[in-house]
Amino acid sequence: KNQVEQSPQSLIILEGKNCTLQCNYTVSPFSNLRWYKQDTGRGPVSLTIMTFSENTKSNGRYTATLDADTKQSSLHITASQLSDSASYICVVVTGGGNKLTFGTGTQLKVEL
Amino acid sequence: NAGVTQTPKFQVLKTGQSMTLQCAQDMNHEYMSWYRQDPGMGLRLIHYSVGAGITDQGEVPNGYNVSRSTTEDFPLRLLSAAPSQTSVYFCASSYSDSKTDTQYFGPGTRLTVL
Numbered sequence: 001k002n003q004v005e006q007s008p009q010s011l012i013i014l015e016g017k018n019c020t021l022q023c024n025y026t027v028s029p030f031s032n033l034r035w036y037k038q039d040t041g042r043g044p045v046s047l048t049i050m051t052f053s054e055n056t057k058s059n060g061r062y063t064a065t066l067d068a069d070t071k072q073s074s075l076h077i078t079a080s081q082l083s084d085s086a087s088y089i090c091v092v093v094t095g096g097g098n099k100l101t102f103g104t105g106t107q108l109k110v111e112l
Numbered sequence: 113n114a115g116v117t118q119t120p121k122f123q124v125l126k127t128g129q130s131m132t133l134q135c136a137q138d139m140n141h142e143y144m145s146w147y148r149q150d151p152g153m154g155l156r157l158i159h160y161s162v163g164a165g166i167t168d169q170g171e172v173p174n175g176y177n178v179s180r181s182t183t184e185d186f187p188l189r190l191l192s193a194a195p196s197q198t199s200v201y202f203c204a205s206s207y208s209d210s211k212t213d214t215q216y217f218g219p220g221t222r223l224t225v226l
Contacts, residue, residue, distance in 0.1 A: 004154065032212055041219075041220070042219055042220070043116070043202050043204075043217030043218050043219050043220050044155075044202070044217045045217070046214045046215065046216075049212050049214065051212060089154070089155075099157075100155075100157065101154070102154030102155040102156075103154055104152060104153060104154050105154075
């Protein structure tokens with residue numbers, strides 16, 4: 001069964017600190033992996049998309065890594081800001097292209 | 113561009129009632145889809161469309177109908193609402209169903225069925 005598991009489930013950090021969110025998947029065949037940010041009461045917004053051949057991709061203070069051999073990805077947030085408080089969702093797309101398997105998300109709270 | 117818009121933002125229905133959730137996009141995207149988001153679960157695909165006049169079922173299609181008469185609009189119809197359909201519904205669109213196209217999500221409709 002295709003699954004995407006994220007950890008931790010929730011995380012609280014102080015403003016200015018870095019953090020790393022984890023994503024493990026068993027989806028096959030693999031096409032690409034995406035990270036989304038979802039603010040409370042809003043729809044998800046795409047942060048990064050990585051294909052099999054890419055092992056790192058950045059979007060501002062967000063850096064995603066992918067290890068297709070171990071089927072793991074991480075999202076690193078540098079110098080966190082209050083506006084980073086949100087749910088971060090890992091999504092894996094199968095080889096067919098239109099089958100997306102969503103993780104349940106990591107709820108991040110950034111405090112002063 | 114307004115992006116992906118959804119109406120209404122909130123809705124309360126009684127069991128057995130029907131209603132239509134509206135979704136529109138102004139980006140000339142061919143691919144549109146509907147998801148539901150429930151607590152403790154990842155988003156799940158209900159129905160999708162690869163272009164006007166073409167629709168197909170996703171992971172959880174039962175109790176929902178869709179149509180795609182124009183490129184811009186992709187309404188989701190609940191035929192006879194049930195409490196199990198209480199959820200947050202998101203519409204999304206992308207330029208195509210290419211594997212790496214970015215999906216753009218609407219703001220969501222929060223539906224409660226009593």
